[in-house]
Every structure is written in structure tokens, then in C-alpha cells.
Amino acid sequence: MKMIGENSSIPSTIGDLIGLRTLNLTHNNLKGHIPASMQHLSVLESLDLSSNKIGGEIPQQLASLKSVEVLNLSHNYLVGCIPKGKQFDTFENSSYQGNEGLSGFPLSKDCGGDDGVPQATNLVELDQEEGGDSPMINWQAVLMGYGCGLVIVLSVIYIMLSTQNPMWFSRMVDQLEHIFITRTKKHKKGYVTSRYLT
Template structure:
């Protein structure tokens, strides 16, 4: 079948190995084996599919290390290996230049997130939104065939009938990746969905993510990320869904723009976070916690120990004069006995409080 361009065997009950031998010179642009029970390794003869744009092997039982040789497919735009049994670190060469969607979620990949992998995603470094044209990945042009693709974005699992060339997605969630989040991800300015959740990532949220101007969904939940949320992320005007929950983040949540729309669920499980929408207040109008001390209060005209002592003296003097005056009037005019007792009690209270205040200072 030398003229075959689409091989779609997805969502069946196929089992065993992929023992197909893809011959040199084939015209396959789409290969979809997802949703089966296929086992063992990815056949290396796929390297002969030089026209391949979509490879979907998701939701099987494949067990292999990362097939880095797939990066030699110069026009590959969608790679889906999700929900299999892949394992080990990801090592790549200078490849995957045309990739737009890469989904390696729900496997056993480990080690640090490979900086070289993100460096080679040249197609993701272009913001296709500016072109104004709507193009689809692997648009085969068959009226009766839908080149659908399942993606997880904005916290939902969606089936896209077709994938736009601007629908740029990285999903490395539910693996065992460690180390820091590479700041070079900020160079992938066409990125719309970034999901690194449910790993063992540490370090800080890189401020370089502010460069992802069309990012719509960012999920870094269930990791070990520490430090503060960069204030620069407020500039992400397209961000619709943010999930930073269950990390070790501290400090004040940035205020303004999209950050004013996110709910508690975006931040829960970070005991050190404060500010809206959490119940812990940051204090201050700028979202930064405010602290004061006696020296600052004195400089700003507030109460200081010296001012309080002067107030005590003034209150004591006034109270004594008023008390003596009332006693003189009462004795002169022979006021009732109950009024006399009230006056004595009042003067006693004043004197007692002044003595306590004197001891305090």
C-alpha cells in the first residue's frame, strides 16, 4: 500500500507487539494506535516514515525507554506516548524541531527535565497567533475522516476533532521528574498549555514564564516547588487556569489582572502563601506584608512610650483637680451620702490605674 497516508487503528482491542515493519519510501502522515493493549517496544522501523506528522501511541501498555530516534522525523508535529509504561531519563539529540504537541504524561520517566529537549522545540518559539490564519496539523483533506486527538488542558480532558497549529501543548505530568523547572521554557512563546504536575520538581517558579504571552493553562501542582510566586506572572493576560496547589510556596500571591480571578483551589496545600483569595491576609494595599516597630511609629507621629507617659501625667492631674473640686462642693452644699461614696470610688479607680501605668513604664 505505497500510497497509504493514514493508518488509524485506535480504540480497538489489539494486543501483543507492534510487529509491523514500515518500509522505506512509505507515504504515511498519520499513525494512530492509541487506546489498545499493545506491549513491549516502539518499532524502530518508524524512522522510515519520513512524512509522519502525527504519531499517537497513547493508552497502551508499551514498555520502553524514550525513543529519542523519533526526533529524526523532520516533520513530526504531534507525539503522544501518554498512559504507557515508559521509564528512565529522557535523552535527546538536536531534534524535534517541528513538534507542536508532546504528551508524555502518566508514565515512569525520571531524572531532571532535559534542557536540550526544550531547546530544540523551534516551532514552539513562534507565536502563530499573529499570522491570523487557521491551519490544522496533518490536514489530510478527507471529508469522512476526523483526525481527532485527546489532550488535557485547563484541567479537563478534551477530544479535539482537529488540532490547530497554534494549539501548542507540553504535558509531562504524572511522572517522576526531579530537579528544577528550566527557565528556557520561557523561550517557547507559542505555548498554550504547560502541565508539569504530579512530579518531584523542586526549586522556584521561573520568572521567565512571563514571556509566554498566549499561555492559557499552567499546572505545576503536586510537586515540591518552593519560594514565592513571581510577580511578573501577572502579565500573563491569556491565562485562564492556574494550578499551583500542593507545593511549598510562600509569600504573597500576586494581585491584578488574571490573578484576581483564580480561586482557593489554585493555591491550596501551600501553608506559607498569603493574600487573596486565601483567608490569610498579606496586609498593605500593595499585597506586601507590612511590619512596624516602636521607632517607626514614633517617627511617623504615632504613640511612643514618652507620649504615653505625658498623657498619664495630664490625666492624673486633671482627675485629681476634678476630684478635689467635687469633694469641696459636696462638703459645702451637703450633697447626699451616695454621691460622696461614688466620688471616692471614682478617685480610687483613677489613682489605681495611674499607679499600674507608672509601673509599666
């Protein structure tokens, strides 16, 4: 592996140093990107790349590093979303300060939009904010509403019918019977009159 000097970039072959526990490259005027091959540094405990000119995104693959206890990526030109999960959920703001293009936890700037790839949870939140509720949720709400309404109506009818004197029901039946008889009589009378005239 070639040596890392000032004004150079971190070589991807750094991922071959699988026994590396501490990597301190602070104040080396480094450029380029953080190589995704660093995900292979499985026993790495401390990573300090602060005060350089490193740009691009923090590789999402670095979230697989379980042993990192100290992380300092401050004062670079990093952009995009901070990886989520495992050790990355334990680092504080100071690990990322001085990178105006970074977003996501633990920074106050939400992750998503053009400056990074939104996480799955953010996609759901954005969809709901834009009014794009899922059809399944809408149908569930409708069915729950109909079900509750039906139970209430049936309960009220049962209570009223189970009382000793459902006067309202008797009146309703009498009115319907009266309307039916009246219409039948009118129909018969009209039929007889028309037959007589012909």
C-alpha cells in the same frame, strides 16, 4: 531546551516557548522555583504545576500574563505573597491549596510581614494600624476644625449683632468702660500721691 524530568527543576529557558498555550507538569516531583521567565509566555492559557515540590515565591512578574484562565499551583511548598492584578485576581483558593506559606488574595491569610513582600495598600494599612498617620492628614484635620469653628463663631456674632437690641453687647461695653475708668482713676490717684510725698 533540556527535557523536564522527575526530581528536576523547571528551566528558565521555558520562557522561550512564547507560543505555548498549555503547560501541565503536575505530579512530576519537580523541585526548585518557578522561573520568572514564564512572564514571556504571553499566550499561555493553562498552567498546572500542582503536586510537586516547588518552593520559593510565585514570581510577581507572572501577574503580567493576561491570557491565563486556568492556574493550579496547589500542593507544593510555595511561600510569600500571591501576585495581585489582572488574571491573578480571578483565581480561587483551590489554585493555591496545600501551600501553607502562601498568603494574600484569595486566601484568608493577609499578605505582609516576614513571609512576603507587602503590597502598597497593605503598607498604608500597617502604617495606620501602628498609629503612623501622615502629618498631612493631621494638619488637614486641624485646619478643617479651626475653619469650622471660625465660621460658627462669626455666624453667631453676626446674628447677635444684627438683632435690633443686642443688650448683651451693650452690657459688655458698659462693663469694659467701667473697668477702664476705674483703673485710670486709681492710676492717676496713685501718681498724684506719690508725687506729693516726694
